[in-house]
Amino acid sequence: MSPVSIKDIAQAAGVSHSTVSRALSDSPLVKAETKARIQRLAHEMGYSPDARARSLVMGQTRTVGVVVTSIADPFIASVVQAIESAAHDQGYAVILCSSNSAPEREIAAVEMLQSKRVDGVIVASSRIGALYQEHLERLSVPIVLINSHSKYSEHYTYAVSVDNRQGGYLATAHLAQLGHRRIAYVARPSDHSSNLERQEGYRQALTGAGLPYAPSLVTPCSGRVESGAQVLPQLLALPEPPSAVFCYNDLTAIGLLHAAREAGLTLPGDLAVVGFDDIPLASYVCPPLTTVAQPHGEMGRQAVQMTLALKQARDEQFSNIVLAGQLIIRESSGVGSRE
Amino acid sequence: MSPVSIKDIAQAAGVSHSTVSRALSDSPLVKAETKARIQRLAHEMGYSPDARARSLVMGQTRTVGVVVTSIADPFIASVVQAIESAAHDQGYAVILCSSNSAPEREIAAVEMLQSKRVDGVIVASSRIGALYQEHLERLSVPIVLINSHSKYSEHYTYAVSVDNRQGGYLATAHLAQLGHRRIAYVARPSDHSSNLERQEGYRQALTGAGLPYAPSLVTPCSGRVESGAQVLPQLLALPEPPSAVFCYNDLTAIGLLHAAREAGLTLPGDLAVVGFDDIPLASYVCPPLTTVAQPHGEMGRQAVQMTLALKQARDEQFSNIVLAGQLIIRESSGVGSRE
DNA sequence: TTGTAAGCGTTATCAG
DNA sequence: CTGATAACGCTTACAA
Numbered sequence: 001m002s003p004v005s006i007k008d009i010a011q012a013a014g015v016s017h018s019t020v021s022r023a024l025s026d027s028p029l030v031k032a033e034t035k036a037r038i039q040r041l042a043h044e045m046g047y048s049p050d051a052r053a054r055s056l057v058m059g060q061t062r063t064v065g066v067v068v069t070s071i072a073d074p075f076i077a078s079v080v081q082a083i084e085s086a087a088h089d090q091g092y093a094v095i096l097c098s099s100n101s102a103p104e105r106e107i108a109a110v111e112m113l114q115s116k117r118v119d120g121v122i123v124a125s126s127r128i129g130a131l132y133q134e135h136l137e138r139l140s141v142p143i144v145l146i147n148s149h150s151k152y153s154e155h156y157t158y159a160v161s162v163d164n165r166q167g168g169y170l171a172t173a174h175l176a177q178l179g180h181r182r183i184a185y186v187a188r189p190s191d192h193s194s195n196l197e198r199q200e201g202y203r204q205a206l207t208g209a210g211l212p213y214a215p216s217l218v219t220p221c222s223g224r225v226e227s228g229a230q231v232l233p234q235l236l237a238l239p240e241p242p243s244a245v246f247c248y249n250d251l252t253a254i255g256l257l258h259a260a261r262e263a264g265l266t267l268p269g270d271l272a273v274v275g276f277d278d279i280p281l282a283s284y285v286c287p288p289l290t291t292v293a294q295p296h297g298e299m300g301r302q303a304v305q306m307t308l309a310l311k312q313a314r315d316e317q318f319s320n321i322v323l324a325g326q327l328i329i330r331e332s333s334g335v336g337s338r339e
Numbered sequence: 340m341s342p343v344s345i346k347d348i349a350q351a352a353g354v355s356h357s358t359v360s361r362a363l364s365d366s367p368l369v370k371a372e373t374k375a376r377i378q379r380l381a382h383e384m385g386y387s388p389d390a391r392a393r394s395l396v397m398g399q400t401r402t403v404g405v406v407v408t409s410i411a412d413p414f415i416a417s418v419v420q421a422i423e424s425a426a427h428d429q430g431y432a433v434i435l436c437s438s439n440s441a442p443e444r445e446i447a448a449v450e451m452l453q454s455k456r457v458d459g460v461i462v463a464s465s466r467i468g469a470l471y472q473e474h475l476e477r478l479s480v481p482i483v484l485i486n487s488h489s490k491y492s493e494h495y496t497y498a499v500s501v502d503n504r505q506g507g508y509l510a511t512a513h514l515a516q517l518g519h520r521r522i523a524y525v526a527r528p529s530d531h532s533s534n535l536e537r538q539e540g541y542r543q544a545l546t547g548a549g550l551p552y553a554p555s556l557v558t559p560c561s562g563r564v565e566s567g568a569q570v571l572p573q574l575l576a577l578p579e580p581p582s583a584v585f586c587y588n589d590l591t592a593i594g595l596l597h598a599a600r601e602a603g604l605t606l607p608g609d610l611a612v613v614g615f616d617d618i619p620l621a622s623y624v625c626p627p628l629t630t631v632a633q634p635h636g637e638m639g640r641q642a643v644q645m646t647l648a649l650k651q652a653r654d655e656q657f658s659n660i661v662l663a664g665q666l667i668i669r670e671s672s673g674v675g676s677r678e
Numbered sequence: 679t680t681g682t683a684a685g686c687g688t689t690a691t692c693a694g
Numbered sequence: 695c696t697g698a699t700a701a702c703g704c705t706t707a708c709a710a
Contacts, residue, residue: 002686021687049688071419081410261625357704370679392704395704397686681708
């Protein structure tokens with residue numbers, strides 16, 4: 001049988017359904033005792049308000065959509081955890097869409113969210129293709145990008161990011177300061193804005209340390225842990241192999257670390273490694289990974305807050321939010337190994 | 340302005356809204372050319388069907404709720420990834436609820452999902468409190484538990500699990516076979532059914548190997564990585580410390596591994612460690628972790644399939660699904676270290 | 679082949 | 695204080 005509705009309660013209480021509606025929303029327009037009676041009855045009958053019907057007339061679903069590449073990525077999982085928590089605190093539900101970076105799935109996700117009439121969308125997908133962007137824009141709800149800066153940025157699309165350039169700078173400067181002269185960068189494909197910014201920080205730090213920027217030391221990879229391992233042979237095959245590597249993210253760095261150990265390299269003596277993200281397990285690999293910590297909790301919270309603020313005030317101008325990353329020095333960068 | 344509705348299209352096309360509805364659902368009751376015209380118009384006007392309104396009349400939301408303790412747990416993230424993927428393939432959306440094991444949040448999650456009228460709920464929460472159970476049961480939609488067996492199991496609640504007992508057995512028998520005589524078990528609090536089953540497998544393997552079952556060798560912990568580290572001193576403080584440890588999950592095992600290395604133990608020589616889950620990073624810690632792999636992809640897919648099958652056939656009897664775990668031998672259990 | 683009308687479960691307006 | 699009534703956007707008999 002279908003769930004009990006406001007009408008069922010009305011019938012049971014011998015009042016009209018509008019009175020029940022008022023009583024359940026604790027309106028002062030209902031006599032105290034009828035209100036109490038109705039509320040008790042509703043409870044007894046196991047009433048659960050239908051959010052769909054309510055949203056239809058209220059014009060809001062109290063739901064946000066979250067689009068990610070993969071929830072199995074530990075950094076993304078951390079951010080989503082924070083998003084879900086913040087959303088819950090504000091009385092919002094979260095619809096999760098994982099795209100696996102497949103463009104057609106990203107588009108399908110956006111269309112589904114649009115149909116479900118979510119009040120806002122948070123995208124932690126890094127790469128915003130032109131096609132995808134177009135679909136996003138026709139969505140008439142606030143969109144907040146995490147660690148992604150859309151070039152065609154519209155009135156309605158904002159971003160909260162870590163300061164990727166600064167993070168890349170911190171990581172690279174740290175390695176330079178330890179005395180490394182040849183520092184590689186393991187990159188993502190260049191259509192990621194976050195990758196480009198990290199790489200820019202890398203370049204600036206090299207320059208700042210009086211080191212040349214050598215394109216041959218920049219290798220692209222997929223950002224997953226296996227690809228970090230695959231990158232090692234390429235680096236070692238260079239005429240002058242690097243003594244240190246800054247990786248786009250921790251997963252890559254961990255893959256690289258692992259491959260290096262398997263190849264018999266001494267870490268960090270033979271190769272110093274710095275990652276980006278500070279995923280929960282970063283300090284548990286060996287050697288423990290030096291990395292640039294992203295404030296994932298803060299990023300998730302801010303993304304939710306911004307989404308809801310945007311919903312409230314469609315007209316106001318907002319600024320993108322950029323949070324500082326923090327260099328966490330652990331053993332993979334060779335504390336004391338080059339004194 | 341509000342999104343374009345079926346009425347707007349009707350007006351633009353000079354037909355009634357029901358004709359539009361039919362045309363958009365590709366009904367044969369509409370003349371081919373009007374249908375084409377309406378569909379083109381809908382596309383041009385950027386029409387997106389309102390899933391709420393549709394669900395109200397259709398009686399289904401094509402949405403499932405997923406309740407987890409924490410999406411930051413790598414094993415859960417893997418399962419959720421599979422769930423989202425399978426759900427998407429069936430045209431279902433996923434509402435994610437993270438409870439952080441807080442009972443009031445689990446209850447809030449269930450109530451929210453009920454209000455949103457999801458078509459089914461998948462719970463990967465391990466511990467099903469009595470209170471929570473009660474709320475779950477008043478939900479009149481299919482509920483599928485992952486790795487959890489509700490004692491009070493009702494007609495309508497099913498489970499898909501790994502064979503926890505067998506997994507615990509495999510892990511422990513492996514250690515016994517390597518020659519270990521004192522094997523500890525790092526457990527979860529005992530209200531987790533999966534924990535009890537793994538522990539049962541542990542006990543059986545000990546018995547099978549002619550080893551005594553010593554309660555002092557069973558230590559509870561929180562299941563998070565920090566608690567794995569905290570458990571080490573307790574084990575070492577025992578009159579006869581264990582030479583091997585089987586951990587409830589990989590996170591605990593990794594914490595333990597890390598603490599042991601920091602304490603200067605040789606791994607796996609001084610302490611062999613086996614985990615459970617086979618999280619993606621299990622082979623990247625050091626030493627690489629021997630563990631019982633759960634078929635997370637299969638579990639997620641089966642959970643979705645079961646949920647939807649249950650929805651279709653409310654009457655039929657289903658069986659709980661139990662999948663085999665697989666022992667993955669890596670270095671943390673000391674391959675060749677005790678020959 | 680198309681239009682009219684009812685209904686899904688709410689909230690909100692307007693009389694009483 | 696309470697009850698009709700309309701409205702939200704859709705699907706689906708039932709009529710024409």
